[in-house]
Amino acid sequence: MKLGQIVVLWIVTVALSLSWPIGTFAQSKRETAQTVYFASSGNLSLDKYFIDLVVENLGPGFKVKPLPTHSPPSKKNAPIIAIGPKAFARIYRSTPNTVMIGTFVDRQFMDKYATEQNSRITAIYYDVPLLRQALTGKVILPQADKVAILASYVNRNSYGALIEQLSAYGLEGKVFIVADKEQLIPSVIRALSYGDFILGTPDHDIYHPRNIKHILLTAYRRNKILIGPSQAFVKAGAIASSYAPFSAIAEKTASHLIYYRENEVFPAAVYPDAYGVELNEQVARSLNIPLPERPRISEAVDELLEDTLQGVLDD
Template identity: 45%
Template sequence: MTPHGRFRWGSLLHMTRDTFRRAVATLLGLVFVVSAYAQETPGRLVYFAGSGNIALDQHFQTILADQLKSDITLTPISSDQIPMVENTPVVSIGPAAFSRVRQANRSIPILAMLVNKSFIDGFAARSPGQISGVLYDVPLLRQALTGKAILPHANNVAILATTASVELYEPLIDELPAHGMSARVFVVDNEDDLIPSLVRALRYGDFLLAAPDDAIYNPRTIKHILLTAYRRNKIVIGPSQAYVKAGSLASSYAPFVEMAALGANFIEQYFVAGAFPAPAYPLIYRVDVNNQVARSMNIPVPDPALLNRAIQQELAENGGPQGE
């Protein structure tokens, strides 16, 4: 090979090595960027474990995503993916979804939505910061004041409870005197005792306060409870919008968008502090009224917005529990 040929070959070899070094440097930089992005992305990712009700899950996912900051991504997760999740919060919809996520992976942070206080409080107390919830049930004081707003002269609140749930009403009994009311709990020992206990409760109370106690208020019993109260010209308040449709006169409730707003706030706090706040009720409520029941019982009911303002004013003037 001529010297001239050797020179050309050497130059080509030098250029190839130089190009190779640049390629390696570029590749290492790319690996670093991808690695950094992979480490950063889960910090702004939230998984969504639905209830199984497709319409409900799609609706709640949409309104929650709308409430989240633009750099937080909400994405569905399947049951078989849950065990592999690490350090990424999961939003669960309903108690069944929470239980499914919790049993599949006990180390991940969970924000439970559409769960009652009595369901989630124990989990949150055992795993503070890791487990929290936006509470679906309405504070009992607010429900009692809903009845008071409809019947201004009502002073006595009747409550049905089982031996297992009777203690849940003690805080309410302590709170009511500040609002000029009192309550008495009538214990239902078994299913056969439901109607006799209800009759005694209706004799005492100006209205029956129905709480989210599935042992008493369920599809099997609600018709009998509502008919018994109706025949004695006593109204039932609560425990939810679903029961208003079934025949309760009224119930306070938190709109889904308000639950989603609080849920988004909890998620943002998690990314800032690395922990969820304690479970809490939404800040804004509305009142739903069954006008057909009101007319049949000849009870004039103000506009729901007026009822809600009366409740808010009473809580502001005479106090209420945290979250009211």
């Protein structure tokens, strides 16, 4: 072999040896992107809006795709964002060992899945902590000192911790049990006789479309109000409800997914970090209740929570 041929062969060999690691590195880098699937809520507009917010918070290290409907995901252990309780329950039934984060689900729903014992599933709660809802009522009615809570028989023992928390804010709480549908109005009347307002809860046996009209009319006739349990009930006639904005849910969802990529387990299910307030100004006018501005209500609730927490830390 001539010297010129040897030189050419050496140059080609060196070039190949240099290009191989670069290509391999690029391929390896592509493979490190975390694949995430999402299971639809059935509302395509909501799905797109929410997933776009999640993607903005995740950054370029993730690929978010719709969950295949007829075949399992190609990526083993790829986390799934379940949008809504129906999506979560459907995926959990079909693949109980899946890695999944529930969104737009309330704590009562997720309690059935014992997330504390299973680091492969978690959730960002959609409902509002009841203490925050109660303080929303306190900000709207500064003179209020008693909170009434309606509870189905099944959930009658679910509010002990809340009632203990209320005392730090100058509030007392009492639970009124609704044993069956015939007892709804008598229980509401007793609750209204005791409380300055009724605190709505995620108790689906009580707060559903068949009951809400009767609860609200009974309260209205006695010049009392309902706080919560969600934005939907404000439209129906509750005076106010705190709620978690989509952006806050998306931000927390992204942070849980990032944690999973780094640790291969999920952190515990949590509430979002930020809340807004929905108001029914027509109801407020009818009852001659002056309403603070929406942002001021949220800020006042945050201040109450922070002040009490700081007091506990100082002690």
